[in-house]
Amino acid sequence: MLNRSLNVLIAAALLSGSVMAVADTDGQTRVNGLLSSSPEYRQTWTSVVKKEERLPDWVINLSGTSEPMTAVTEKGDKYMVGPLCETADHCLNERLIVAFSFDKKDAYAMLVEVPAGLPADKSPTRHADYRFIGKPNEGMQTLLKEQLKKDPNWY
Template sequence: MNLLKTLTAALMFGGSAAALAADTDTEFHLNELLKTDPQYQETWQDLVEDQERLPEWIMNLDGVAPPMKALEEDGDKFLVGEICEAQNCFNQRLYVAFSWDKDSAYALYVQLPEALPQGKAPSKYATQQWLGEPDEGIKEMLQEQLKKDPNWY
């Protein structure tokens, strides 16, 4: 019976339900992910250990995070999510993709100046930094997540 429910959910959600545990309604959030599975923690630490001057909230994925999504890029599955600094969500955000096997992680760190001119497009003033060595497909996938923000133009 569980198998039937899982297959139905996968068909209804275009396959993205596969990112969730097969027999639960678990939602993954970046700000909780490192605590749920040591493999995610190890992969994340491998990604950020050689980075210089990253804020503490990024190092620990500590902030505000909506549910993650299962996405495919060039036939590979990824668990993708976003997180932002709790006190400064608009100006400090991070988009992350973990490979399905939890062996790789990539991230896009987006910063906006504190004094963004009123009425100006945030995209014109943003600084973007890639973490890891994502290929063009992964870069595009993470940038698409950023573009889905209604305040990003």
């Protein structure tokens, strides 16, 4: 009887763990999973960041906290675009907006930095520094900035 109860408890624990794992992997593409999902993404991103100087490791490795990416079109070309932050706590002060072409051959990004300790009544937009990565043209720069504006905490 004790063995049966123990087996039921173990089965329940394993099942609940499986359910939680499924909830964490919602099947949506996120910036922090791109480099491990495809060698093409890794190759493209590596070629983009090797031309840049003094980037944080989380930007070079596309590691950190990320939300699902969305599909957008810029002058007829389709891109997957999404945000990345080193940690959720630092997202207001430092974030990266990344765009990859659907064919995985082009990548662009915008690193946004806001001074730490900015009072709540000060607009982050007016105090932010923007650094474009991958030499995006004017249209792509606008697209990246528009993605940033979708954040309700960005004003």
